[in-house]
Amino acid sequence: MFGFTKRPLLLIAWKNLKTYPVRIFLTTSSIILGVSVIIAANIFSESNKNAFDNLFSGVFEGIDLVVQPIQEDFAQGFGDDGGQGPISFEFRKISDKKINEIKTIAGVKDAWGDVIGFAQFIKFGPRPDCHSYNPECERETILIQNGFAPTFGAAWDTSPYASQWEIIDGQPPTNNKEVVMDSTTAEGNGFSVGDRVTVLAGAIPATFTIVGIAEFANTGSPGGASFALFDFRTAQVLLDSIGEVDFINVVVDENADINEVRNAISNIDSQGLEVINAQEAAAEQADSIKQGLDFFNTILNVFAGIAIFVGAFIIQNTFRILLLQRTKELSLLRALGTSKKQIYRLVVSESLYMAIIGSGLGVALGIGLSVVVKEGLKYFDFGLPEGPLVLTPSAAVTGIIIGVVVTIFSSLLPARKASQVSPLEAIRDSQSTPKRKSLFIRLIVGSSVSLSGLAVLFGVLYSFFRAPSLSVLQQVGLGASIIFIGISVITPSITKPFVSIFDKLYNTIFGILGKLATENSKRTPRRTASTASALMIGLTLISLANVLTTSFKAQAEKVVKEVVLADYQVSAAQIFSSPGIPTGLSQELLELEEVTELSRTRATVVGYNNRPLILGAVDKEVFDLIKTVDIAGSREDFYKQDAIGVLKFKADNDNISLNDRVTLTIPEVGKKDFIVKYIFDWTTQPPAEFFLLLDNHEFFSNESLDTEIYFNVTNKDEATKNKLDDIVDHYPGVTLRDQDALIDEANSQIQLLLNVIYGFLSISIFVALFGITNTLSLSVYERTREIGLMRAIGTLRKQIRNMVFIESSIISIFGAILGTGLGIFFSWSLIQALEDQGFTEFVVSAEQTFLWIGIAIFSGIVAAIIPAIRASRQNILEAISYE
């Protein structure tokens, strides 16, 4: 019985795939990787969103209404630029008497107050940068922080309805000697019930006994934040809330109308209190955080896009090579009466099968990858909330659709080419020879595209052409993208000349093997070029990241050196959550005879034109220790009693000029008038917008915290440093830095960012390497006869392997040099574009550049291992026997 099949081509397509599993693997590898990155990005962002949703619904679980004090706009706006430094906020709170008032309202089942503020656990032990055998290390104070997550102190809720925290070991705190620790912090730092721990709350460290370990809504702690939970009264004392609470949680009777209760509570003090629906608030807060995370998701998606883009190159390449190998088979089908259209469909349906298989595997790999990304970020201290990984069906479907569509599209051109194979090919013994003409057209098209890209880019840099409605940066980006596309079009036509540059060198070093390898890569310039292009993309991005960071570091160094004139700076270790530097520290420093000049900076929030504003106070010495620029008025006048200094940007924004009168509402003092005597520029991050002289104003003396201290010493030596350290070490949460340390600090932040970027970019390099493996495997396959012949006439296996390695090195060098060149050029353009914002430094690190080119070449050789081994094991007789 002969089988009759209605769709013979689909069957042939499927049979083809089943017969050549290696072929499937080679082609699908890049689909798999591309899709997996999309899926990983998606899982990652979904999981984070999910974790935040849980977190916020956890925060308000079982709570119906939350009563908050109405904050005037105070806590929010700091003007455009100011307010990086630690500021003592004047948050409004609620009197704790209100709790009982609320409890008496009909329909209220229970109400309890919450106190929350800054508190941080401290442990003593060797610092990470200190060797454990050094006894000095034992005395180091370490502020415990889980990644970048904040550190909090709060009251333990005793209401039976409070279900946020759950004790997993021990018991709740009952007096002012006890504390409960969140389980994330406890596990991470080896604390358990019964241990003594020091907590820094307010500015004063105190020691407590851990009586319990608690979990928050079934995860260790919300968002990885550390929590010190005290009994209610203790929390009020420690967290600067005596007689007050931050907000009140209300549980409403099941049969009461929630809106009536809400109105009733509002009526107690409609001016000072607002009552919000807890569940709505949860959703709102989660949303606002998720928007913040969207930035990160965008980055992930960009990387996914790059991986897919690189993947498309490779898929197309692989298809083309596979079809070339099958010319005979396809032309036989043509000779047997298959139409062009049918061949086209045959190839496309093969790619469809591969796309489905590849995308499916990609989803699986993506799940694995997301675990890696998550762990990787943990390693780099990116504190994101704990939670299960979530793969939504829509994400999986999107990933598969993108994989399938990209694969099919990449197969269209090769399929068209394949369908044009003549039925005569089957009889002829054809050699693949590149078509010069189309390469020439490519050169023309690519060059014009690149030139127009250059015009767009230089147009904005040298201001002869501005694209409408684009910012400078956007236009540079646009120009760079056009240039990149142009270069990608050109690469096949410059492959030959490029490789020819290396001919002599390779011939001299590797002899005939070098000659063979260079000739091979010139033989199929398109293939060489598209393989190299995949690597080029990765290296363009890497060298871009690289040059930008070295330049930014140089910039940071220049700025710090220019701006910080003091020998030392003291600042609060944690910019956002720690309260500042206890004023005792500046006193102690002043008493040291080594300290020659010292300036303190304090800040407070005051009202100006019914808006909050940061008012700073400085010592005269600050002008010697920090670089400032005089704009108008004089410093001498600024030192007078009623004088006030204004930062230039604030003066410009608010139209303030010299000798204007400004009226400030100062919390402790009331309304007070000042005369603008000095307008100046503060060259670092300014600690405030308006400035007074510290000694002139009593109310500043009452502030217990400094924001920054700068000072000079007689002799900046080891002995002085030790003396200074002795003093500063008594103030936990405070860091002493000199210029070098400030530079290091800035650099390490830039480096951290770079590391994360490297992590993602290496995925694109990895995809590119698959491409190299594919290309070489197939090129080895194509040259079966040649290699067999060489073996027959006495070429050693090792020499065959070396030949493949050399060929791979040519492809990698091509891609790496093009990519690095483009990357350096693009970063130069970017820095030019950023000139207005004060970026002047453009530094290319030769080490980094050569390191990455080296890595690319080395990886290329690693990618060649399998093809090289396969080539050297080829059966000689099969290769030379005449069919």
Next chain:
Amino acid sequence: MEKIIKAKNLTKVYGEDGTSVTALNNVNLDFYENKFTAIMGQSGSGKSTLLHCLAGLDKVTSGSIYVKGVDLGSLNDKELTKIRRDSFGFVFQAFNLIPTLTAEENITLPSSIAGRKPNEEWINQIVNAVDIGDRLNHRPNELSGGQQQRVAAARAMATKPEVIFADEPSGNLDSKSSKELLTFMKSVVKELNQTIVMVTHDPFAASFAERVIMLKDGEVASDMEEPSQEEIISRVTSLSDI
């Protein structure tokens, strides 16, 4: 005359038990220096197999091959490869040349792989003999089939090998080119003291040889010294009649 290759009880079986083919069955042959030997036989009689085994390109199933007294069976791949490189030359029926290399580079390829400087005087002599001096800088696809085979022959001789193995070297050529190539091969043996073992099924080609060995079903059916073309044809016919 010195014995250069000795095949002793040579047997080659392809495939597994069920589908096995005995390509060579207990063949005993000696090949002498400075001699042009032809191996003949019908298609499938085992000619190529014999050549591959003698040249160390294929492993024998049983028996041994001695090249200047060295048992090929005792050598590993690296040593075998070096023997092929230094002591043997090859001309195949087709696809003899590396397409990316010029004629000259193809001729010097074996010395290049060995990392040796080619003997220029010797190469000039061969190049003149095969009459391709004006085509040295051309790539194979720019040469005619006959020229390609002559370049291959020149390559086979470039290292002054002990033996040149040729499998149907004239199989793809017209009678004129074929005659030129064979004349050259014969002259090489006579004038340049080379040794050639050539497989062919063409009595005309075989008539250039000094010795003709006939195979039938993997066994040596006859071994003739200096036969004329007529003698060869009649022997071929008589063998195929049986």
